[in-house]
Amino acid sequence: MVRPIARKKLRNPKLKTTRRTAEKAKRVKYTGHPLLKEKWNRSLTVTENYRNLGLVSRVNGVRGGVVKDLFAKPKQQEEEGEKGELTEEQVKKAIPKGYGIIERDEEGNVVNIIMAEEEGDPLDSDYEVEKVEAKEEGARILEEFAATHEEDRERWISQGERRILQEFIDKHGDNYDAMFWDTKLNVQQLTKRQLEKKIKKYLVEKAKTKSSRGFGAGSPRSIPASRVNIRASEFVIGTAIVISAELSV
Template structure:
């Protein structure tokens, strides 16, 4: 009488083990972060979201979209939107007590503090950024103008971003580390030098014409990228 298929399989592999239990038993708990500066301030008893809130970091750049536990005050007063408790109630997590604002709300408040009404339109467009807009209204509430944000060049980022006070010791250490960092100086390659020579010889300082020149601009570099290469080449020749 033949053996059952399962028994034959066990006889052929008598050393077979339950890999799921073995993996669980031998698994090592990896650290949540490998950055030594963040690991020094990390609390293993808290969740990732709570640690980010305690350290003054944004857990999500796009803000909170759900999944947050609400306090009992919110549940009781949700039926009455005019209730003062709805505006004062916060998340049940004590570390997320409303002191951390949404990144977009912070940016909007910073725009107000810098006096966007006094800025010229081009600076305001760059400060708003792509995908954002500001509606200007008169005293009666009528829309008089809509300013659409534009892409910011990397050369203008440092001048457009407002200074914000550090929210924790970790952020202060990070800012100090960035301030002490020596900026990397990039040199042009021989191919870029030859390319810049041809562009300048043909178009001078007309970067829009360089951008539209499909023979020389085969890689479809942007106007800002072309300007950066040409200016770096001209600066190296004058030094």
């Protein structure tokens, strides 16, 4: 038996999903590149917007689910010549297998024989992606942004990774072979080369932080930063770090 409150909900016309409410629910907030937000048309689909910007939404092509353009020029008309004649390659594809066409001149002499195209291995043939009209506005904007905003983001070591690397050093020193075979510490199964690279980077950063703290305002001899010229060179030898610094006041 239906509950009265459930029956009341079914009778309420405001709770019914109409076409207008369904269209509002389908609207998706644009979260792409901010430079393309001004040229993004919310009434069009993602594929149509990408096509208008001269971009491709799918690199491998589209297999289906695309609305056909009724005003588009047929591919056959594009590939035909000025007189509307088919090319020899198109004729070969149209001829059934095992047949051919004999071309003769006005006197009846054989000029050319066109045979049907032989079927090869379909895996050897390259898949042709649908051609898109050249609209370079969107691509140009993104290329200019990428050229002017190139930043090399340095990989930083997290606090947890610092703790694990320090445990490696305390337990094995500079023996990367033993670090590699340590199943308790080397949970991520890093190689010897990866461990060596991470530990050397960690030691260099550790030495930099120590040197910056040692010559800061909290040191026994406080010197203004404008009057100090520091030249530091660091050398990593296994787990030992040598820091040489010159101070000129």
